[in-house]
Amino acid sequence: MACRISELILDCADPELLAAFWCEVLGYVELGREPDGGIEIGPPGVGFGGPLPTLILSPTADPRPAKLPLHLDVSPTDRDQDAELARLLALGAKPADVGQSGEESWHVLADLEGNVFCLLRTRIPAV
Template identity: 40%
Template structure:
């Protein structure tokens, strides 16, 4: 049973483990158009939308490399372009195709960041979703 109260939680940050902090933080900042907002050398780099409060990404230093599929991943949408154009752009930034067993008939594209953290680019763009919301 769902219980609604006046007190809730909000996501403040999403943590991504990395061996090479700068490489992973720069990749995600470029993908999302975000900027570095905080940095503790050899520990953590935080990226977030410039001047906008909300969720940030903390790229956190870990000693080990990635060895298994992520249990949590990001789903992103193209903003101002198509899925195919966004996939091409993100591949040029250093992503690579990833096979996590998704099969050939899915509508999303699964990729991995420079250290292997999986993420998906969804088929519908930000504008497609906004158009559907405005039409309803």
């Protein structure tokens, strides 16, 4: 028997802003709202417990650490890496420098609150 990741929680200053951003990036929809102002997003028609984890944008006023010890990697599903990079930048993602050499096959980006994530090269099937 094993565990499976069912939810990812991201503390943030503006759950509305990040929920909209990550819904566009991942093709997710809003699934629900928490009493504390958090917003859960996930795959349309599936929700919690499906094959993909949901993402909860949880409001916090705590200062953010300089670099989170965990980041997300995303892969394009219906276009090549260059086209997906252009789409993510148009959504407001920004290039981020975490000390990469420039020879990597992935792009390091930051979301609208500066949370770092990577866009990988390999296209994978949409679930």
